[in-house]
Amino acid sequence: MEVVKGYFDYCISEQCLTSEDFTKTKKLLIELGYRTIAINQILEEANLEPKKKKKKGEPRDVIDIVPAPIDVTKYETKSPNYKKYHIIAILPLTQNAVQFACSNIDADILSYDPENKIPYKLTRKMYNQLIEKGFHYEILYAPAIQDSTQRKNMIQTSHIYHSFGKSKNVIISSGATSRMLLRGPYDIINLGIIFGLSEEQAKNSILHCARNVYLNAIGRSRGKTIMFVENICENSDESNRNVTKEVDLLLEEDDEEMELEQPAQKKTKQ
Amino acid sequence: MVRHKNRYVVTVISQIEKDEAAALILKPASLHAAINNKVQQLYGDFGVAAIAAGFTAKYCNEKTRIAVIRVRHGPHRFVTSALPCIKTIENKRVKLNILYVGATIKQCFKFILVYQQQKYDQFCSKLKSDEEKAALKESIMNFDNLSKIT
Numbered sequence: 001m002e003v004v005k006g007y008f009d010y011c012i013s014e015q016c017l018t019s020e021d022f023t024k025t026k027k028l029l030i031e032l033g034y035r036t037i038a039i040n041q042i043l044e045e046a047n048l049e050p051k052k053k054k055k056k057g058e059p060r061d062v063i064d065i066v067p068a069p070i071d072v073t074k075y076e077t078k079s080p081n082y083k084k085y086h087i088i089a090i091l092p093l094t095q096n097a098v099q100f101a102c103s104n105i106d107a108d109i110l111s112y113d114p115e116n117k118i119p120y121k122l123t124r125k126m127y128n129q130l131i132e133k134g135f136h137y138e139i140l141y142a143p144a145i146q147d148s149t150q151r152k153n154m155i156q157t158s159h160i161y162h163s164f165g166k167s168k169n170v171i172i173s174s175g176a177t178s179r180m181l182l183r184g185p186y187d188i189i190n191l192g193i194i195f196g197l198s199e200e201q202a203k204n205s206i207l208h209c210a211r212n213v214y215l216n217a218i219g220r221s222r223g224k225t226i227m228f229v230e231n232i233c234e235n236s237d238e239s240n241r242n243v244t245k246e247v248d249l250l251l252e253e254d255d256e257e258m259e260l261e262q263p264a265q266k267k268t269k270q
Numbered sequence: 271m272v273r274h275k276n277r278y279v280v281t282v283i284s285q286i287e288k289d290e291a292a293a294l295i296l297k298p299a300s301l302h303a304a305i306n307n308k309v310q311q312l313y314g315d316f317g318v319a320a321i322a323a324g325f326t327a328k329y330c331n332e333k334t335r336i337a338v339i340r341v342r343h344g345p346h347r348f349v350t351s352a353l354p355c356i357k358t359i360e361n362k363r364v365k366l367n368i369l370y371v372g373a374t375i376k377q378c379f380k381f382i383l384v385y386q387q388q389k390y391d392q393f394c395s396k397l398k399s400d401e402e403k404a405a406l407k408e409s410i411m412n413f414d415n416l417s418k419i420t
Contacts, residue, residue: 148315155319163274163323163342194316 007185008210010038010087010109011140011173025179032184036214038087040175087217089138095120102129108217109171110135114143114150118157127165134216136209137161139195140175141188155194162196170197171213172205275343276324278378280370280385281353283335286363293332296360301337302327304359308352317352320345333410334389336369336382346371386410 009029029037089109092098098120101110110130112118130137139158143150161167172192176182183191185206192202218228283301285294305327309317327339341349353366369385372378390410397403 151315152319152322155316156322159320160323 004036004211004214006036006207006210007034008036008171008206008213009034009174010089010171010210010213011040011111011138011175012037013040013175013177025182028179028182032182034185036210038173040089042091086221087213088220093119098122098126101135102126102133106133106220108134108136108213108220109138111138112140112154112157114140114154114157117153118160122160122164124164127161127168131165131169134212134219136169136171136213137165139170139172139205141172141183141191142174142176142181144194145181145183158195158197167195167197167201169209169212170195170201170205171209172197172202173210274324275373276340277343277346277350278372278375279339279341279346279350279353279368280372280378280382281337281339282367282369283329283337283359284365284367285335286365294335294362294364295332296329298329300360301329301339304356305339305349305352308356309348312352312355313348317345317348321348325349330382331386331410331412333393333406334386336385338378338382340375343373 012025012029087109088107089111090097090101090105090107091111091113092101093113101107139161140154144154145151158167158170161170172188172195174182188206189199189202192199192205195202197205219226283294283296288294302325306318309321313320321341324340324342327337329337339349339353350368350371353368356364356366358364370378370381372381390407393406393410394403397406
């Protein structure tokens with residue numbers, strides 16, 4: 001399991017990767033403070049041929065499926081590429097699709113396309129069902145910066161999330177198609193207020209919830225998972241020092257400097 | 271079960287430069303559009319997006335010029351604050367007066383009933399024949415539009 005840490009941005013569009021200089025984008029993201037990103041690849045219902053996973057050294061790839069319900073099941077089982085994606089997001093376009101997602105699809109993110117009004121009727125029950133399954137709701141901020149109608153749709157949808165589920169399990173990601181639309185994590189926390197999130201929720205949406213997405217995704221790819229046990233090769237010196245530090249803190253809390261200077265001694269004392 | 275709270279705003283649309291009793295004929299969609307435009311002007315995209323869910327505006331009665339607006343609790347403040355600023359609907363110079371803000375359609379209905387009765391009595395004073403009065407009552411007490419709003 002890779003170690004993931006914040007901040008997260010789960011929707012960098014594929015265009016960023018191909019049309020522009022990706023290293024520049026990457027640099028900018030790191031500068032802004034992002035540590036985990038996902039590249040978004042959209043798979044439409046129309047072309048069911050799975051795309052190859054791109055290998056560019058980024059932590060993980062994402063795919064959006066627009067499912068006709070039956071097609072997806074066929075797809076999940078048959079396509080070997082499906083498993084290569086770290087995170088799967090779904091973008092339902094009909095009422096049927098969202099209901100199917102509630103009951104059958106195993107994915108991580110429920111996305112929303114701000115080009116159109118929300119095409120299905122969400123209910124409180126469905127919202128909670130999806131949360132129980134470990135879904136997260138995605139809010140994209142880049143389209144909201146870019147365009148007036150998309151902004152209205154996005155705000156409306158996020159307010160719907162607010163009124164149905166108190167904005168539980170909401171993640172904010174960029175959905176940026178160009179470098180110009182990326183914003184720093186702290187700006188996003190401030191931006192959260194127009195999406196009906198409190199400051200704490202907004203912060204969680206790019207840290208805590210986003211981490212949960214990753215954990216869920218790992219769990220999904222390995223079947224039903226509760227715990228993850230891993231063998232770590234570790235430097236023995238390093239671990240000794242850690243132990244000493246802990247012990248030391250228990251014994252005498254004011255003696256931090258000494259502990260750093262003479263870790264070995266402390267160990268023997270114990 | 272938590273429910274959605276709504277607010278129902280009863281307003282009277284009076285046309286400037288016209289007589290009190292004159293009827294004002296409006297298209298069904300135009301009030302909705304006028305409010306949306308004004309909110310856009312005052313609160314921008316955020317305001318429009320915030321009120322969009324569950325927002326309806328119905329013009330109910332041409333004789334007494336009553337309109338009922340339904341909007342979610344919370345963003346209803348955007349609407350109620352935008353209403354006094356509306357100056358034109360369909361290029362007619364108008365003035366909006368909020369009469370009542372209620373939480374249920376039933377309370378609104380009670381209020382409107384009393385209000386219409388009052389108006390009816392006012393109008394009646396100018397009329398003589400009973401047939402005319404009956405026709406007036408028919409047109410004033412017609413709430414078909416209102417029942418659609420719920």
